[in-house]
Amino acid sequence: MKPPRSSWLVLLFVFLGSPASRVAQAAEHVRVGIYENSPKVGLSESGNPEGIFVDLIEAIAAKEDWILDYVPGTWAEGLDRLAKGEIDLMPDVALTPTRENQFRLHREPVLSDWFQVYTRRVSDVRSLLDLNGKRVSVLERSIQQEAFEKIIAGFDMNIRLVTFPDYRSAFAAVTNGDVDAVIVNRFFGNSHIREYQLEDTAVIFSPTRLFFAAPKNSTRPLLETIDKHLAQFKKDPQSVYYKSLQRWTSEEARFSFPLWLKGTVIGAAVLLVLFLLWSFELKHVVKLRTRELANRNEENAFLYKKLQQYADDLALRVAQRTDELTRTNRELQKAKEDAESADRIKSAFLATMSHELRTPLNSIIGFTGILLQNLAGPLSDEQRKQLEMVRKSSRHLLALINDVLDISKIEAGQLDVKSRRFEVNASITKVVDLVKPLAEKKRLTLRTEIPPEAAMWESDAQRCEQILLNLLNNAIKFTEKGTVTLRADFTADSLRISVADTGIGIKPEDLCTLFQPFRQIDTGLSRQHEGTGLGLAICRRLALLLGGEIHATSVWGKGSVFTLTLPMGVQEKP
Amino acid sequence: MTECILLIEDNEQSRYLVTFLLEAHGYTVIPACDGPEGIEQAGRLLPHLILLDIQLPSMDGYAVARALKANPALMDTPIVAVTSYAMPGDRQIALAGDCDGYIEKPINPETFVSEIKHHLRKTGKESPR
Numbered sequence: 017m018k019p020p021r022s023s024w025l026v027l028l029f030v031f032l033g034s035p036a037s038r039v040a041q042a043a044e045h046v047r048v049g050i051y052e053n054s055p056k057v058g059l060s061e062s063g064n065p066e067g068i069f070v071d072l073i074e075a076i077a078a079k080e081d082w083i084l085d086y087v088p089g090t091w092a093e094g095l096d097r098l099a100k101g102e103i104d105l106m107p108d109v110a111l112t113p114t115r116e117n118q119f120r121l122h123r124e125p126v127l128s129d130w131f132q133v134y135t136r137r138v139s140d141v142r143s144l145l146d147l148n149g150k151r152v153s154v155l156e157r158s159i160q161q162e163a164f165e166k167i168i169a170g171f172d173m174n175i176r177l178v179t180f181p182d183y184r185s186a187f188a189a190v191t192n193g194d195v196d197a198v199i200v201n202r203f204f205g206n207s208h209i210r211e212y213q214l215e216d217t218a219v220i221f222s223p224t225r226l227f228f229a230a231p232k233n234s235t236r237p238l239l240e241t242i243d244k245h246l247a248q249f250k251k252d253p254q255s256v257y258y259k260s261l262q263r264w265t266s267e268e269a270r271f272s273f274p275l276w277l278k279g280t281v282i283g284a285a286v287l288l289v290l291f292l293l294w295s296f297e298l299k300h301v302v303k304l305r306t307r308e309l310a311n312r313n314e315e316n317a318f319l320y321k322k323l324q325q326y327a328d329d330l331a332l333r334v335a336q337r338t339d340e341l342t343r344t345n346r347e348l349q350k351a352k353e354d355a356e357s358a359d360r361i362k363s364a365f366l367a368t369m370s371h372e373l374r375t376p377l378n379s380i381i382g383f384t385g386i387l388l389q390n391l392a393g394p395l396s397d398e399q400r401k402q403l404e405m406v407r408k409s410s411r412h413l414l415a416l417i418n419d420v421l422d423i424s425k426i427e428a429g430q431l432d433v434k435s436r437r438f439e440v441n442a443s444i445t446k447v448v449d450l451v452k453p454l455a456e457k458k459r460l461t462l463r464t465e466i467p468p469e470a471a472m473w474e475s476d477a478q479r480c481e482q483i484l485l486n487l488l489n490n491a492i493k494f495t496e497k498g499t500v501t502l503r504a505d506f507t508a509d510s511l512r513i514s515v516a517d518t519g520i521g522i523k524p525e526d527l528c529t530l531f532q533p534f535r536q537i538d539t540g541l542s543r544q545h546e547g548t549g550l551g552l553a554i555c556r557r558l559a560l561l562l563g564g565e566i567h568a569t570s571v572w573g574k575g576s577v578f579t580l581t582l583p584m585g586v587q588e589k590p
Numbered sequence: 591m592t593e594c595i596l597l598i599e600d601n602e603q604s605r606y607l608v609t610f611l612l613e614a615h616g617y618t619v620i621p622a623c624d625g626p627e628g629i630e631q632a633g634r635l636l637p638h639l640i641l642l643d644i645q646l647p648s649m650d651g652y653a654v655a656r657a658l659k660a661n662p663a664l665m666d667t668p669i670v671a672v673t674s675y676a677m678p679g680d681r682q683i684a685l686a687g688d689c690d691g692y693i694e695k696p697i698n699p700e701t702f703v704s705e706i707k708h709h710l711r712k713t714g715k716e717s718p719r
Binding site for chain 1: 601603604607608610611614645674695696697698699700
């Protein structure tokens, strides 16, 4: 643990503060909050305040004859103290709506900052989307955590955020390979990137401008004074402002001898030999870097200005892009709602249409029936023949309306499915008895091959029977001579019922579209074989609703086999 | 004595159709165009059976059936709903209410009369008039 040298320093200021003010009445005390966010603001190893904000306020203090009293603490403590008026200035504050109510900021920004993603040196992260599926470390309860979580949610990505108590351990986690990337502010990132052997990526977000903040109700013109000097500093590339930026924003510049080393070197000359080699090495590095710095000093100011322009431009573009994304999201949400409402309208329309069509059909079917029963007087043969046609067509129309309604009910999820135990043989016998007259009329053999024992199964018996009736009707309809066979067999977890015929069969190219609505009409067969063309479409939808499936095999000209497979039990709708 | 059937139906063609069909088979049919008229006729004439359309103007069939059953003199008179409502649950709603039977429109002219006969017989045994 480091001794709390900083607090001694504060005490020292407090003790020295009052007599000093008595001596020089003009000198004004300004209490400044300090917290650790190097290189913007922080404490050196010897406990002295340092950083860009510190350089700046000290330069202003020197010109204004202020006496600075530094009050170190955490970020949250600093903001609390500022709110209570216990300090006069807090550095490194970005403008947010909540802070606007509590604090006052000056106008000329000290720094532009943003959050940036850093990775190990060989990485494939080129854009935000490349982070999908990766682990990313962030500072615990920081605004970058909050901001990044919002971005992740916006892009629907799967990123695991790992939180760390401070920036250094968050950086170390990437170096060690515990996580894939880290999010920090760009000042910390750029000044520690080499130390941790990381590289920066192009993934940048949440640009902010940073200021000194003063209490809202303060009457002292400190902020105006800061603005005045800052504006002047910014005009002069040789000013303390640019020098501080150069000093803190390049890692090389931050190199200095630790204090304890100086003392040890002087005091322990006996150990000189031991340190000699290291000292040479250090000197060499210092020399090299000093030369490097000298060369870069001039262009750095220019480069910083350029960088500032890029930062402003970037902030603008990020804002524009965010706007666009928000708008697109809103449009997508609206499109989704429109589609859902269109679906509801469709279902309601079909129900109403079915009802409205039934009323006129009632008259057509009813009066045709009355006439054909000779209730309104005798009919000629020709009249009877024509009325039979009206009756057949109107029944066909009714079947179509019923089938369309059935399909729309299934698709709207309005069809109830009940899972009950039932006797399979009884259901099969019931259905076979219904179609027996049709088969006999066409002189077809109708055969059933079912297990002799009364096997029980659990499903929706009524829907199963509806499917089987449809398959048997189809088989008889499309078979001119031969046999229609219904076969049932069980495995442990499924019931399989097949209907085989010796009819006209189905061409291979038609097999795949067989279960789509109105396929029969497309094949041109419907003229010979009446039917709505919706039977198989309904069968397949019902089979799926029962958790099962239906499929067909066929040899053109020889016959077809339709097989229904059902699981034990059905998921009932709530 | 011919059996008397009250027909509450707002559609003119449907009214004519059912009246013709039933009269051809020897029943007496009293037509009513809406609920209030039907309730009034039923209370006065005490028919043997009431055929009730569900989609009626101003007062729907369910409410009409409720009002009919509230009359003690009509408590045992069978009410058969004749309706083109064919959505899931329509039949259950009609039967769970105050209707004793349910015939879907369009009616089947071949079986309609025998269905009516069936409903008349069912109650005829229990409460001979």
